Amino acid sequence: MSESNSLVSVYYERQVRAAVYLVLAFGLIWLACLFMRGSFPSVLRLVAPLFLLLAVLWLGFVVCCPQCKLRLVFHAMRSQSVNSWLRWVLETPSCLRCGHRVASASEL
Numbered sequence: 001m002s003e004s005n006s007l008v009s010v011y012y013e014r015q016v017r018a019a020v021y022l023v024l025a026f027g028l029i030w031l032a033c034l035f036m037r038g039s040f041p042s043v044l045r046l047v048a049p050l051f052l053l054l055a056v057l058w059l060g061f062v063v064c065c066p067q068c069k070l071r072l073v074f075h076a077m078r079s080q081s082v083n084s085w086l087r088w089v090l091e092t093p094s095c096l097r098c099g100h101r102v103a104s105a106s107e108l
């Protein structure tokens with residue numbers, strides 16, 4: 001991911017990685033609660049999806065254009081199709097609103 005010059009990979013790689021780990025962790029806890037009912041406290045069945053949702057929302061608020069503060073995840077969810085919004089977020093090299101572009105390696 002660090003080889004590409006997308007906005008997310010340059011500015012928000014750590015945050016995206018943290019959100020992916022959180023979603024995986026809470027997703028697994030939630031699935032475990034659903035399929036192995038007696039093994040976990042029932043409160044986890046309610047709390048795990050809440051934290052999963054909060055991790056996605058947190059990422060949506062954190063990942064924004066450094067120049068105009070356009071929230072890239074929410075913008076992509078609104079403007080791209082269900083199948084392509086995540087790929088768009090991860091690969092877009094420039095902001096659609098202000099045109100801010102990641103400096104290439106030769107410009108740094």
Ligand SMILES: [Zn+2]
Pocket residue numbers: 065066067068069070095096097098099100
């Ligand atoms: Zn922008």
